[in-house]
Amino acid sequence: MRILAYRFSAFGDVAMTAPVFREFLEQNPDVELVFVSRKNFSAIFDDIPNLKFKGVDLDDYKGFLGLRRLARELIKEFQPDYIADLHDVIRTKILKKIFQAKGYKISFINKGKEEKEELTDVWNLNKKKLKSNIERYADVFRNLGYSVNLSHHYRSKSSVKEGIGVAPFAQHKGKMLPLEKSFELAKILSKTHKIYFFGGGKEETEILNTWAQKLPNTESLAGKLSLKEELQKIAELEVMISMDSANMHLASLVGTRCISIWGSTHHFAGFLGYGQSDDDIVEVKDLTCRPCSVFGDKECYRGDYACLEEIDIQKIVEKV
Numbered sequence: 001m002r003i004l005a006y007r008f009s010a011f012g013d014v015a016m017t018a019p020v021f022r023e024f025l026e027q028n029p030d031v032e033l034v035f036v037s038r039k040n041f042s043a044i045f046d047d048i049p050n051l052k053f054k055g056v057d058l059d060d061y062k063g064f065l066g067l068r069r070l071a072r073e074l075i076k077e078f079q080p081d082y083i084a085d086l087h088d089v090i091r092t093k094i095l096k097k098i099f100q101a102k103g104y105k106i107s108f109i110n111k112g113k114e115e116k117e118e119l120t121d122v123w124n125l126n127k128k129k130l131k132s133n134i135e136r137y138a139d140v141f142r143n144l145g146y147s148v149n150l151s152h153h154y155r156s157k158s159s160v161k162e163g164i165g166v167a168p169f170a171q172h173k174g175k176m177l178p179l180e181k182s183f184e185l186a187k188i189l190s191k192t193h194k195i196y197f198f199g200g201g202k203e204e205t206e207i208l209n210t211w212a213q214k215l216p217n218t219e220s221l222a223g224k225l226s227l228k229e230e231l232q233k234i235a236e237l238e239v240m241i242s243m244d245s246a247n248m249h250l251a252s253l254v255g256t257r258c259i260s261i262w263g264s265t266h267h268f269a270g271f272l273g274y275g276q277s278d279d280d281i282v283e284v285k286d287l288t289c290r291p292c293s294v295f296g297d298k299e300c301y302r303g304d305y306a307c308l309e310e311i312d313i314q315k316i317v318e319k320v
C-alpha cells in the first residue's frame with residue numbers, strides 16, 4: 001500500500017512530520033510513504049525506512065494548471081493508493097479536488113482553527129491545552145484506517161554530548177527573545193560550557209559571527225553547515241536553547257533536550273517539540289494576554305512585548 005502525503009509550509013512545521021512518519025511506518029510495515037515537500041528539506045527524512053522524499057519547487061507549478069500538472073506527475077511516478085494532505089491550505093485544497101476527481105481516497109489535517117482562535121483571544125482568561133500538531137498529523141493516517149500510537153519520546157542519535165547550542169532567532173518578533181538578552185545569556189553560559197550559535201541568512205550570520213568574536217569559548221556555525229551536518233551537530237549537543245522555532249524541532253528529530261523560550265506564542269497551541277518536556281519551557285506565566293498569536297506574527301496587543309522583555313535569563317541558566 002502506498003500513501004502520497006504532502007506539506008509545503010515552514011521548516012519547523014515540516015520537521016514535525018518526521019517523528020510521526022517514523023512511528024507510523026514502524027507500526028505499519030506494509031505501507032510505503034511518499035512525502036512531497038520543498039527540495040531543501042530532504043535531509044530531515046533521510047533515515048526513515050519505507051519513506052521516499054520527493055522535493056519540488058512550487059514556482060514550477062503555479063496556478064490551477066500548474067497544480068494539475070503536479071498531480072498528474074505524482075500519480076504517474078508513484079501510483080499511490082491514498083492521499084494524505086498534511087497542510088490544508090488553498091494550494092493543497094486544489095490538489096485535493098484534483099485527486100478526488102480522479103477517484104482517490106483523501107484524508108486531510110484538521111488544524112483546529114476555531115480552537116486556536118479562541119486560545120489566542122486576549123480576552124479569553126480560560127486557556128486550555130489543545131491537541132498537539134503531532135497528533136493532528138497522526139489523525140490524518142488514522143482517518144485512512146491505520147493504527148498510529150505515538151510514543152511522544154524522542155530518540156537520541158548520538159552518544160557524544162558536548163556543548164550548548166544557542167539559536168536566538170525566530171521568523172517573527174513575537175517569538176524572539178531580545179538579542180541583548182540572548183547575548184547576555186551566552187556570555188554567562190560560556191564561562192562554564194562551550195557555546196555553539198545556530199542561525200541562517202546573511203544578517204543572522206553577521207550578528208552571530210560578531211558574538212563569537214566577542215565571547216570566548218563560543219563558535220558560530222551559522223552559514224557553515226549543510227542541513228545534514230547541522231542535524232548531526234545538534235545531535236551531539238548536551239542541550240539546545242531555542243525560541244519557539246525550527247531549531248526546537250530539529251533538536252527533537254535528533255534526540256537532544258531543548259530549553260524552549262516562548263513569547264507571544266504558547267505551547268498550548270500544540271507546537272512544542274516532539275518529546276520535549278514542559279519543564280524545559282521558559283515563559284512569562286502571569287500575562288493573561290498570552291498567547292495572542294499561534295505563529296508570533298501579530299503586533300503586540302500591549303505594545304511592549306512584555307512576554308519577552310520580562311523573561312529573566314537566570315531562569316534559563318538554572319534549567320541548564
